[in-house]
C-alpha cells in the first residue's frame with residue numbers, strides 16, 4: 001500500500017491571508033491524521049509565505065504519523081530540520097521566490113553537496129529523500145548521494161495525463177524500475193490529484209509514498225461547498 005502524506009502548505013496560505021489563526025493549522029494537521037492519512041508534509045519557504053518556521057516547530061508535538069519537511073537545504077533550513085527532527089526530510093532545489101517547485105535536482109552536478117547534507121541528516125536519525133525528475137541518470141546520481149529515497153517530480157506526468165496523454169507515465173516507469181534496481185525507496189509528488197493518482201499508483205512499481213497538497217485542498221473545497229452552503233442556509237431560515 002502506498003502511504004498518503006498530506007501537504008498542508010495551502011492551509012497556511014489561507015490562514016496567512018487574514019493574519020489570524022483561521023484555519024488553525026495545528027487542528028487541521030490533527031484532523032487529517034484522525035481521518036486516516038499516513039503523514040503530514042510541509043514545505044517552508046525562505047519567505048515564509050505559507051508555512052512559517054514556527055509552524056514547523058509547533059507541528060512537531062502534533063504530528064504522530066510520518067512528519068516530512070521539504071525544502072532547499074540552505075543553512076536556516078538545515079538548522080530547522082535538525083531542531084524538528086522529522087521522520088523524513090525531502091531536499092528540493094527551489095530557487096528563492098519560485099512560485100512552486102519546478103525541477104528536480106541535478107544529482108550529478110550537485111552530488112558532493114547533496115552527499116554532505118544527507119550525511120548530516122542521517123547522522124541525526126532523519127531519513128532523506130531527494131526530489132528528482134524521472135530521468136535514469138538522475139536516479140543513478142541520487143544513489144551516489146547516499147539518500148534512502150527519491151521523490152519523483154510528477155508535474156509532467158500530471159500535465160500530460162490532464163491532456164489525455166497516458167504515455168506521460170513512461171519515463172516514470174523507467175525511473176522507478178531503475179530506483180528499485182538500485183535499492184532506492186520511491187516517493188512522488190506535485191500536481192497529483194483524485195483524477196490522476198490511481199493511474200500513477202497502478203503503474204509505478206513499489207511506490208512507497210505520495211505527498212499531495214494543492215489538488216487535495218482544492219478538492220476538499222469543492223466536495224465540501226454544498227454541505228457548508230446548506231448549513232448557512234439552514235441558519236438563515
Ligand SMILES: CC(=O)[C@@H](O)[C@H](O)COP(=O)(O)O
Pocket residue numbers: 007009010042043045070092099100101131189190191213
Ligand atoms: C516539492 C513539491 O513538489 C512541491 O509541490 C511543494 O512541496 C509545494 O510547494 P508550494 O505549496 O509552495 O507550491
Ligand SMILES: NCC(=O)COP(=O)(O)O
Pocket residue numbers: 007041070151188189190191192211212213214215216
Ligand atoms: N512533494 C509534493 C507535495 O508535497 C505536494 O505537491 P502539490 O500536491 O501541492 O503539487
